[in-house]
Amino acid sequence: MMPRQWVVRVSTLLILASSLTSLKGQPIDALTGRLIACADSAHKLMSTNHNSEAFTLLNTALQGPLRHQSKLGTSHLLYEMARLERKRGHLDQSLLLLKQADTLAIQTHRIRLLGRINYALSVVYTDLGDYATAINYCYRTLQYNDKENDRIPATYGLLREIHQHMGNDILSLNYAEQALRLMSRSTNPEDRIIYFITMAERKAREKKYPEALAYMNKAATFTPLKFGPSVVTHQETIYVNIALFYLKMGNWQLASVAINKAAQWEKVDKSFISKAYIYLRMADIQVAQRHYHHAMLLASRAVRAARLSHRPDVVLMTLDSLQHLQFLDGQHQAAWLTAQRVRQLSDSLASVAKTKAVADLDTRYKVAAKEATIQELRNEATIQKLLGDVRQRALKDANQQQTRLLWIAFSLTFGMVGVGFMLWRSQQLQQETEEQRQLLESQATELQELSYYKDKLFGMVSHDLRVPVIALKRIVAGKQTYPTVDEWHTFRATLTTHIEQFYTLVNNVLYWSLGQRGQVRLKVNLFFLDELIADSIETLSAEISQKRLVLVNHVAHEPLVVDENTTGLVLRNLLHNAIKFTPVGGTITLRSLRNDDKLVLMIRDTGPGLTATRHQRNNKLSSTGLGLAVSEELMTLSGGELRIDEVEPHGTEVVLSWPLAA
Numbered sequence: 001m002m003p004r005q006w007v008v009r010v011s012t013l014l015i016l017a018s019s020l021t022s023l024k025g026q027p028i029d030a031l032t033g034r035l036i037a038c039a040d041s042a043h044k045l046m047s048t049n050h051n052s053e054a055f056t057l058l059n060t061a062l063q064g065p066l067r068h069q070s071k072l073g074t075s076h077l078l079y080e081m082a083r084l085e086r087k088r089g090h091l092d093q094s095l096l097l098l099k100q101a102d103t104l105a106i107q108t109h110r111i112r113l114l115g116r117i118n119y120a121l122s123v124v125y126t127d128l129g130d131y132a133t134a135i136n137y138c139y140r141t142l143q144y145n146d147k148e149n150d151r152i153p154a155t156y157g158l159l160r161e162i163h164q165h166m167g168n169d170i171l172s173l174n175y176a177e178q179a180l181r182l183m184s185r186s187t188n189p190e191d192r193i194i195y196f197i198t199m200a201e202r203k204a205r206e207k208k209y210p211e212a213l214a215y216m217n218k219a220a221t222f223t224p225l226k227f228g229p230s231v232v233t234h235q236e237t238i239y240v241n242i243a244l245f246y247l248k249m250g251n252w253q254l255a256s257v258a259i260n261k262a263a264q265w266e267k268v269d270k271s272f273i274s275k276a277y278i279y280l281r282m283a284d285i286q287v288a289q290r291h292y293h294h295a296m297l298l299a300s301r302a303v304r305a306a307r308l309s310h311r312p313d314v315v316l317m318t319l320d321s322l323q324h325l326q327f328l329d330g331q332h333q334a335a336w337l338t339a340q341r342v343r344q345l346s347d348s349l350a351s352v353a354k355t356k357a358v359a360d361l362d363t364r365y366k367v368a369a370k371e372a373t374i375q376e377l378r379n380e381a382t383i384q385k386l387l388g389d390v391r392q393r394a395l396k397d398a399n400q401q402q403t404r405l406l407w408i409a410f411s412l413t414f415g416m417v418g419v420g421f422m423l424w425r426s427q428q429l430q431q432e433t434e435e436q437r438q439l440l441e442s443q444a445t446e447l448q449e450l451s452y453y454k455d456k457l458f459g460m461v462s463h464d465l466r467v468p469v470i471a472l473k474r475i476v477a478g479k480q481t482y483p484t485v486d487e488w489h490t491f492r493a494t495l496t497t498h499i500e501q502f503y504t505l506v507n508n509v510l511y512w513s514l515g516q517r518g519q520v521r522l523k524v525n526l527f528f529l530d531e532l533i534a535d536s537i538e539t540l541s542a543e544i545s546q547k548r549l550v551l552v553n554h555v556a557h558e559p560l561v562v563d564e565n566t567t568g569l570v571l572r573n574l575l576h577n578a579i580k581f582t583p584v585g586g587t588i589t590l591r592s593l594r595n596d597d598k599l600v601l602m603i604r605d606t607g608p609g610l611t612a613t614r615h616q617r618n619n620k621l622s623s624t625g626l627g628l629a630v631s632e633e634l635m636t637l638s639g640g641e642l643r644i645d646e647v648e649p650h651g652t653e654v655v656l657s658w659p660l661a662a
C-alpha cells in the first residue's frame with residue numbers, strides 16, 4: 001500500500017500537470033488565475049506540513065515556460081516559495097525570492113500583495129538581525145495603507161518587537177499602543193491573537209500573571225484549522241508563554257502540560273527558533289523541580305536549535321541560559337567555557353552593530369554632504385538664471401507690444417482660414433458619407449434580393465429533383481433481373497423520360513444562372529417552327545403516352561430566326577408543364593398563326609388552369625415555376641414574348657410570339 005505522503009505528492013503533481021497543460025492557448029487572465037491557484041495549493045500544503053510537496057509544486061510552476069506571461073501569477077508563486085524557504089531555515093534564499101516578487105508586484109499595482117511581500121521582507125530581515133533594514137520595510141508596508149492591506153496591525157506589532165530587541169523601550173511601547181488599538185478593532189483572527197498575546201505580555205511585565213494567563217488562554221482558543229496556517233506559530237508562542245506564567249506562579253505541573261502542547265505545535269511548524277524557546281522553557285521547569293542536570297541537557301538542545309536558526313541573538317540567549325544551568329549543576333569549567341563563548345558572541349554582535357552604525361552614519365554624512373553641494377550649485381545656477389532673465393526681459397519689453405499685435409492679427413487670419421477649411425471639409429465629408437450610405441443601402445438591397453432568389457432556387461431545385469430521383473430509384477430497385485424485350489422497351493422509355501427531366505432541369509438552372517449574371521449568348525439561325533415542335537414532342541413522347549394524352553398539332557411550316565438550344569428549351573418547358581397539369585386522357589392543342597409582323601404559337605391544355613396570381617408566384621421561383629421563369633427570360637432575350645391566359649371553364653393557354661423572319 002502506498003504511504004500517505006506519496007499519495008499526496010503524486011496527487012499534487014498530477015493536478016499541477018493538468019493545470020499547466022490546459023494553460024496552452026488560453027488568455028493571460030486565465031493563466032494568472034491558474035498560477036495563483038497553484039500558489040494557494042502550495043499554501044495549503046504548507047499549512048498541513050507537506051513542505052516537500054509544496055516545494056515540488058512551486059518549483060515546477062516557476063520553471064514552466066508560461067510563467068513569464070503573467071507577472072501577477074509569478075509574484076504569488078515567488079511569495080509562497082519565499083515563505084517556504086524561511087520555514088525551512090533558508091533565510092538568504094527567502095530574501096532573494098521576496099525581492100523578485102516585490103519587483104513584479106510593483107508592476108502589477110496590487111496593494112494587498114505589496115503589503116504582504118514587504119511585511120515578509122521585514123520579518124526575514126528581523127530573523128537575520130538586520131533591524132535597520134527591517135524597520136525600512138515596515139515603513140514601506142505602512143505606506144500601502146489601504147483597505148486591501150491586511151498587514152498594518154501586524155506591522156506595528158513587528159515594529160514593537162524590533163525596537164524591543166534594540167532596547168528602545170519608548171518606541172517599542174509607542175508601537176505597541178498603535179498595534180493594540182488597531183488589533184482591538186480588527187476582524188482578522190490573527191490580529192486578535194496578536195492582541196491577546198501583547199496584552200498578556202504587558203500584564204506579565206506588571207507582575208499580574210493571573211491576568212496575563214487569562215489573555216493567553218483567550219488567544220489559545222483560536223484553532224489554526226479554522227483561521228489558517230499562520231496561527232500555528234502563534235500557538236507555539238502562546239503555550240510557551242503560558243508555561244512561563246505558570247512557572248512564575250509556582251505551578252510547574254501545569255507549566256509542563258503547556259510546554260508539551262507547545263512542543264506538539266512545533267512539530268507542525270518545524271521552526272528552529274520555536275524549538276529553542278521550547279527547550280529553554282522545559283529547562284526552566286526542570287530547574288523548578290531542582291533537576292539541574294536535565295535542565296542543562298535541555299538547554300544544550302536549545303543551543304543546537306538556535307544555531308540552526310541562523311539567529312545570533314537567539315544563540316546568545318540560549319548560551320547564556322546554558323551557562324547559568326552549568327553553574328547550577330556544578331560544572332564550573334564548562335560554565336566558564338560557555339561564558340567565554342557568550343562573551344565572544346556578544347563582542348562580535350557589538351562589533352557588527354558598531355561597524356554597521358558607523359557605516360550608516362558615514363553614509364548619511366556623505367549623502368548630506370552631496371545634497372548640500374548640489375543645493376549650493378543649484379542656488380548659484382538659480383542666481384545666474386535670474387540675472388539672465390532680467391536682461392532678456394529688458395530686451396524684450398520694447399518689442400513685446402508690437403509682437404503681440406502681429407500675433408493677434410496672424411491668429412485671427414489663420415483662424416478664419418481654418419474655420420473656412422473645416423466648414424468646406426465638413427460639407428464634403430457629409431456628401432461623401434451620404435453617397436456611401438446610399439451605395440451601401442443599394443448593395444444591401446441587391447444582396448437581399450440575391451439571397452432571396454438563391455433560397456428560392458435551392459428550394460425549387462431540391463423539390464424538382466426529388467420526383468425524378470424517386471422514380472428512378474423505384475425503377476432500378478424493381479428490376480433485379482434482365483427484362484424481356486417488351487419490358488426492356490418500356491423500362492428504356494421510362495428511364496429516358498426521367499433522364500430528359502434531369503437534363504431539362506439542369507438546363508433551366510444553367511440558363512437561369514447565366515441570365516441573372518447577364519451572360520446568356522444566343523447563336524441565331526434559320527429554323528422551322530413545326531420541326532422544333534416535332535423535336536420537343538418526340539423528347540416528351542414517353543410522358544404523353546404514359547398519361548394517354550391526345551396531342552392535336554396544327555403548327556404550320558413557318559420559318560423562324562432563333563437560337564436552337566434556348567428555343568427548344570422553352571418549348572420543352574411549356575410542353576412539360578402542359579403534360580404535367582393535364583389529367584389522364586386529356587387533350588393538348590398546338591396551333592400557329594401569323595399576326596401582323598409576328599409568328600404566334602399557342603399551346604392549350606385541359607388542366608385545372610393557371611390564374612394570374614399563380615403565374616406571378618411562379619415568376620418568383622416557386623417549386624414549379626423555374627421552367628416558366630427561364631422560358632420568359634429566354635423569350636425576352638430572343639426578342640419574343642410569352643403570355644399565359646386562362647381558358648374557361650378550365651384549362652390554360654400559353655401564347656408565344658416571335659418576330660417574322662425577313
